[in-house]
Amino acid sequence: xxxxxILWQLHDLDQxxxxxxxxxxxxxxxxxxxxxERARQALAACMQRMSEVExxxxxxxxxxxxxxSEIGQLQSELKSVHGYEASVLNHRLQPLLLHKGQxxxxxxxxxxxxxxxxxxxxxxxxxxxxxAQELEEARxxxxxxxxxxxxxxxxxxxxxxxxxKSLEVELLAxxxxxxxxxxxxxxxxxxxxxxxxxxxFPDHFQRLLKQGEGMACPTCQVVLVQPRTGQGPVxxxxxx
Ligand SMILES: [Zn+2]
Numbered sequence: 001x002x003x004x005x006i007l008w009q010l011h012d013l014d015q016x017x018x019x020x021x022x023x024x025x026x027x028x029x030x031x032x033x034x035x036x037e038r039a040r041q042a043l044a045a046c047m048q049r050m051s052e053v054e055x056x057x058x059x060x061x062x063x064x065x066x067x068x069s070e071i072g073q074l075q076s077e078l079k080s081v082h083g084y085e086a087s088v089l090n091h092r093l094q095p096l097l098l099h100k101g102q103x104x105x106x107x108x109x110x111x112x113x114x115x116x117x118x119x120x121x122x123x124x125x126x127x128x129x130x131x132a133q134e135l136e137e138a139r140x141x142x143x144x145x146x147x148x149x150x151x152x153x154x155x156x157x158x159x160x161x162x163x164x165k166s167l168e169v170e171l172l173a174x175x176x177x178x179x180x181x182x183x184x185x186x187x188x189x190x191x192x193x194x195x196x197x198x199x200x201f202p203d204h205f206q207r208l209l210k211q212g213e214g215m216a217c218p219t220c221q222v223v224l225v226q227p228r229t230g231q232g233p234v235x236x237x238x239x240x
Pocket of ligand 1: 194195196197198199217218219220221222
């Protein structure tokens with residue numbers, strides 16, 4: 001194996017490691033969490049409205065009973081009076097009757113709402129339970145996914161140590177520097193020039209590169225490799 005092949009191997013391992021780390025950071029549960037939270041909130045809102053309607057109904061029914069008894073009182077008083085006294089009583093009675101009509105209208109609306117809201121509770125409750133259940137199931141799948149990724153990363157790290165060990169210290173240091181500065185440890189040679197700084201290499205230098213030697217660009221110090229021919233990276237990234 002040439003030094004450049006080893007460098008490509010290191011590069012592939014690093015690329016793969018980066019992808020796995022990204023997959024590791026992704027929260028595989030967020031969709032389930034959101035769905036469960038939405039269902040929970042919808043149920044809570046429905047229950048809240050239901051209890052508001054119920055207590056409002058109770059309060060208004062009690063106040064209607066008081067109002068009706070007040071009206072009944074006035075109406076029975078009216079039977080025994082005439083003239084000015086009767087008109088005074090009538091004057092008191094009219095707004096009470098109007099108020100009663102309004103209260104009955106509101107009560108009717110509340111009862112309708114109660115009738116409509118009641119049947120919504122049960123499906124909302126089932127949906128919330130279902131979503132919570134799905135989240136629980138997804139949790140164990142997610143744990144498994146994370147465990148597999150961690151294991152693969154650990155194996156890749158071990159392999160990387162071995163590969164890195166087989167490189168010269170200076171070349172490895174240049175590779176690591178490139179990774180830190182440019183996100184890539186390697187730079188391909190293009191038409192006899194450095195792919196980064198574009199400096200043209202002398203013939204003997206190009207010959208060594210073509211033989212697979214591991215060299216850094218004399219100008220910008222990036223590690224140089226010949227473009228890969230044939231199939232892509234040896235270590236295909238596996239989606240987990
Ligand atoms: Zn260069």
